[in-house]
Amino acid sequence: MYRILLLLLLSFSAKAQNDSTFIRSVYNTALSDGEAYEDLRSLCKDIGARISGSAEAEMAVYWGEAKMREYGFDKVYLQEIQVPHWERGTKEAGWIKSKDGQLFKVHLLALGGSIGTNGSMEADVIEFKTLDALKKANPNSVKGKIVFVNQHMDEQQINTFRAYGGCYAMRGNGAVEASKLGASAILIRSLGLPVDEHPHTGSMHYVDSVERIPAAALSTIDAEKLSDILKKGKARFVLEMDCRSYPDATSYNVIGEMTGTEKPDEIITFGGHLDSWDTGEGAHDDGAGIVHCLEALRILKTLNYKPKHTLRLVFFMNEENGNRGGQSYASIAKEKGEKQIAAIESDRGGFTPRGFHCDGSDEFVTLLQSFESDLTHYDLHVFEKGYGGVDIGPLKKYYPEIPLFGFVPDSQRYFDFHHAPSDVFENVNKRELELGAAAVASLLYLLDLNL
Amino acid sequence: MYRILLLLLLSFSAKAQNDSTFIRSVYNTALSDGEAYEDLRSLCKDIGARISGSAEAEMAVYWGEAKMREYGFDKVYLQEIQVPHWERGTKEAGWIKSKDGQLFKVHLLALGGSIGTNGSMEADVIEFKTLDALKKANPNSVKGKIVFVNQHMDEQQINTFRAYGGCYAMRGNGAVEASKLGASAILIRSLGLPVDEHPHTGSMHYVDSVERIPAAALSTIDAEKLSDILKKGKARFVLEMDCRSYPDATSYNVIGEMTGTEKPDEIITFGGHLDSWDTGEGAHDDGAGIVHCLEALRILKTLNYKPKHTLRLVFFMNEENGNRGGQSYASIAKEKGEKQIAAIESDRGGFTPRGFHCDGSDEFVTLLQSFESDLTHYDLHVFEKGYGGVDIGPLKKYYPEIPLFGFVPDSQRYFDFHHAPSDVFENVNKRELELGAAAVASLLYLLDLNL
Numbered sequence: 001m002y003r004i005l006l007l008l009l010l011s012f013s014a015k016a017q018n019d020s021t022f023i024r025s026v027y028n029t030a031l032s033d034g035e036a037y038e039d040l041r042s043l044c045k046d047i048g049a050r051i052s053g054s055a056e057a058e059m060a061v062y063w064g065e066a067k068m069r070e071y072g073f074d075k076v077y078l079q080e081i082q083v084p085h086w087e088r089g090t091k092e093a094g095w096i097k098s099k100d101g102q103l104f105k106v107h108l109l110a111l112g113g114s115i116g117t118n119g120s121m122e123a124d125v126i127e128f129k130t131l132d133a134l135k136k137a138n139p140n141s142v143k144g145k146i147v148f149v150n151q152h153m154d155e156q157q158i159n160t161f162r163a164y165g166g167c168y169a170m171r172g173n174g175a176v177e178a179s180k181l182g183a184s185a186i187l188i189r190s191l192g193l194p195v196d197e198h199p200h201t202g203s204m205h206y207v208d209s210v211e212r213i214p215a216a217a218l219s220t221i222d223a224e225k226l227s228d229i230l231k232k233g234k235a236r237f238v239l240e241m242d243c244r245s246y247p248d249a250t251s252y253n254v255i256g257e258m259t260g261t262e263k264p265d266e267i268i269t270f271g272g273h274l275d276s277w278d279t280g281e282g283a284h285d286d287g288a289g290i291v292h293c294l295e296a297l298r299i300l301k302t303l304n305y306k307p308k309h310t311l312r313l314v315f316f317m318n319e320e321n322g323n324r325g326g327q328s329y330a331s332i333a334k335e336k337g338e339k340q341i342a343a344i345e346s347d348r349g350g351f352t353p354r355g356f357h358c359d360g361s362d363e364f365v366t367l368l369q370s371f372e373s374d375l376t377h378y379d380l381h382v383f384e385k386g387y388g389g390v391d392i393g394p395l396k397k398y399y400p401e402i403p404l405f406g407f408v409p410d411s412q413r414y415f416d417f418h419h420a421p422s423d424v425f426e427n428v429n430k431r432e433l434e435l436g437a438a439a440v441a442s443l444l445y446l447l448d449l450n451l
Numbered sequence: 452m453y454r455i456l457l458l459l460l461l462s463f464s465a466k467a468q469n470d471s472t473f474i475r476s477v478y479n480t481a482l483s484d485g486e487a488y489e490d491l492r493s494l495c496k497d498i499g500a501r502i503s504g505s506a507e508a509e510m511a512v513y514w515g516e517a518k519m520r521e522y523g524f525d526k527v528y529l530q531e532i533q534v535p536h537w538e539r540g541t542k543e544a545g546w547i548k549s550k551d552g553q554l555f556k557v558h559l560l561a562l563g564g565s566i567g568t569n570g571s572m573e574a575d576v577i578e579f580k581t582l583d584a585l586k587k588a589n590p591n592s593v594k595g596k597i598v599f600v601n602q603h604m605d606e607q608q609i610n611t612f613r614a615y616g617g618c619y620a621m622r623g624n625g626a627v628e629a630s631k632l633g634a635s636a637i638l639i640r641s642l643g644l645p646v647d648e649h650p651h652t653g654s655m656h657y658v659d660s661v662e663r664i665p666a667a668a669l670s671t672i673d674a675e676k677l678s679d680i681l682k683k684g685k686a687r688f689v690l691e692m693d694c695r696s697y698p699d700a701t702s703y704n705v706i707g708e709m710t711g712t713e714k715p716d717e718i719i720t721f722g723g724h725l726d727s728w729d730t731g732e733g734a735h736d737d738g739a740g741i742v743h744c745l746e747a748l749r750i751l752k753t754l755n756y757k758p759k760h761t762l763r764l765v766f767f768m769n770e771e772n773g774n775r776g777g778q779s780y781a782s783i784a785k786e787k788g789e790k791q792i793a794a795i796e797s798d799r800g801g802f803t804p805r806g807f808h809c810d811g812s813d814e815f816v817t818l819l820q821s822f823e824s825d826l827t828h829y830d831l832h833v834f835e836k837g838y839g840g841v842d843i844g845p846l847k848k849y850y851p852e853i854p855l856f857g858f859v860p861d862s863q864r865y866f867d868f869h870h871a872p873s874d875v876f877e878n879v880n881k882r883e884l885e886l887g888a889a890a891v892a893s894l895l896y897l898l899d900l901n902l
Binding site for chain 1: 478479482483606607609610611644645803805828829830832861863864867880881882883886
């Protein structure tokens with residue numbers, strides 16, 4: 001606490017001047033000699049979508065390790081984990097049959113973890129406006145039907161992650177709730193804000209006590225179409241999916257370090273997740289976070305920065321459907337008796353930076369806020385208490401005092417692309433990506449200096 | 452000033468609570484029942500690029516007047532002006548001829564106002580890294596050649612408008628400076644940040660005492676190519692353009708008003724510019740500003756707001772190559788003895804909002820800053836002294852005390868599209884556009900309430 005007060009008092013001192021000069025160098029390197037955009041192109045185009053357990057995920061591990069070695073980090077190693085292995089298969093299609101015999105092919109994606117349909121299935125559709133409405137339904141009205149939950153993300157939320165949070169349970173729990181009432185399958189409206197033709201996949205779960213039924217997300221434009229048709233009378237839906245789960249597969253967290261010069265046993269962990277969903281290219285989610293953090297460490301090394309603490313870059317595996325990477329990383333750290341003093345995560349896309357959240361005590365929130373004077377020139381203005389991230393979250397279990405920092409880019413476009421075929425390299429802006437890398441590098445530097 | 456202090460004191464009062472409630476309604480309307488995106492689609496697709504003096508500009512005037520009447524504003528009228536009339540013509544092409552005989556076709560656009568080449572021309576190329584370097588050149592080295600100024604926008608500027616300002620003179624004055632030294636034509640590197648194939652046009656000028664030479668902008672990727680070829684030896688350039696100027700044409704500012712209920716003779720002017728360059732669709736520049744302001748007034752009317760002062764929406768004509776609309780508007784206001792008390796402009800694109808600049812006395816900057824508590828929930832954080840805008844700028848000449856407010860969206864992507872074929876509707880994000888309209892409507896409301 002004393003150090004924090006001192007820092008505030010010194011905010012116009014020579015030291016603060018040096019911070020500003022160094023941070024300016026960080027930004028100049030990111031913007032004039034950056035490699036983030038080319039690294040993202042490579043991850044998206046040379047590998048592409050990389051769901052846990054896939055050959056692409058294996059290639060991403062290879063890519064990550066090779067990149068870290070190429071950049072000459074002090075230690076580069078893999079951390080073996082077991083990950084869920086689910087595959088979409090080759091058949092995935094759906095049609096609406098209207099009362100008057102018209103047929104409409106829809107854009108859909110099986111939700112991650114869903115069972116297949118074992119050939120095609122066909123049933124009447126019953127629509128619910130929300131998951132809560134489904135829960136209250138009479139089982140007689142649902143039995144044997146395909147449930148369609150048409151819950152909209154709330155576009156009036158300025159922070160789009162809040163709108164996402166409001167619909168998350170529909171995707172995660174919808175299949176269990178529909179099956180409890182005897183439904184034969186569930187379709188949900190995609191968790192995306194625009195009304196367009198891109199379906200958005202994402203994780204769902206089953207419970208052992210309830211029969212498993214197929215689950216898929218319709219694109220928002222098809223959800224509107226189905227709802228319109230249902231307003232005019234009955235409709236049937238034909239669904240075929242041959243997705244399935246396989247036994248757990250071996251995979252890895254990829255780790256690279258710059259060793260601390262003063263306190264090498266004190267570790268600042270930072271990273272994003274290397275896996276993605278199996279559609280699009282995982283460009284914003286979370287290719288952007290991967291290259292933000294990779295580029296951050298590359299820049300600090302390029303500028304010949306000698307960290308006080310050990311800076312540990314982690315490409316976490318399996319954030320999307322299990323979080324095995326994050327959980328294993330935290331438990332292994334504890335087992336080894338490591339001293340984890342802070343963690344940073346970037347997993348909200350490669351958009352223009354706004355600032356950082358801190359999930360930690362008031363002392364650490366105050367520390368974060370003390371960085372504002374150094375960072376405000378870079379259009380950063382969010383320095384507040386908030387969420388860290390899914391991958392670094394498990395550290396809290398073993399290190400209750402650790403502050404977790406979440407990088408906060410602008411949220412307006414994220415749910416245009418999230419988990420959708422449109423999450424491709426072309427939808428990431430070069431400058432926005434570079435500014436994100438510079439912001440993460442600057443926070444890493446300031447934390448190393450002030451912890 | 453007293454009112455401003457009072458406002459600060461009352462910031463947690465019932466009044467502030469009412470402001471917040473009303474502003475929430477503004478945002479809800481923009482996000483759930485908005486028409487900004489569809490209006491922009493119509494302006495971009497039903498009309499398209501609309502340079503002053505063109506049939507498209509005439510259609511845009513028709514469109515603007517019809518929209519204002521459709522929305523039922525109290526008064527809708529046109530203000531006649533004379534505008535420059537320049538046309539690109541039908542031939543526009545350029546080739547690099549390298550020393551070893553290779554031919555490369557480039558992407559280029561004549562600068563607005565340039566003369567044509569009168570058939571094709573061919574000459575040796577001489578490159579300068581900056582306009583200043585050109586000014587210092589020996590005339591013997593330039594005479595008869597095509598000058599190529601390859602000045603880069605400074606990507607290290609966080610605010611991209613600063614980077615633009617640093618290159619602006621190359622485009623505006625380059626032809627005059629090159630011609631003074633005997634050059635036969637000038638090519639400039641496009642004023643765009645990405646290295647891509649889109650040339651960026653924009654205004655340039657001649658002076659009577661210096662011979663007029665053709666002027667064009669190469670896409671940044673072609674500028675790099677030409678520079679690379681010149682590193683290896685001499686290169687020639689073949690240029691053909693049949694652009695030309697015509698006599699001034701008649702056009703119009705389009706004006707719509709909501710009449711003030713308490714002080715109808717006190718006017719708050721707000722708007723953007725209806726003309727665009729003749730490439731792309733003028734989507735960000737300044738279709739976004741047009742629909743921000745149109746939607747702002749529509750929302751206030753929809754919410755049954757009764758303004759104290761007269762709110763006057765102006766679609767200015769001819770911002771891009773003459774500013775005749777802005778100049779005429781200001782001088783007519785003065786002639787009529789109007790009381791202009793404030794003005795707002797949106798002309799920096801349809802990107803995620805950051806806040807507002809105020810070009811005015813400290814009193815008005817303080818007033819703007821007092822709005823922060825009402826607007827911070829909407830991700831707005833820029834409330835500072837700064838630039839108003841080109842169209843409202845001339846009001847200062849006649850109303851030296853008037854505060855001018857410039858809407859400030861995020862600047863990172865603007866110079867990807869500015870004056871380029873890529874400035875099309877598809878590159879504007881719906882939510883970002885809607886949030887801009889809500890931000891402008893909120894500022895309009897707060898100014899009306901507090902002035």
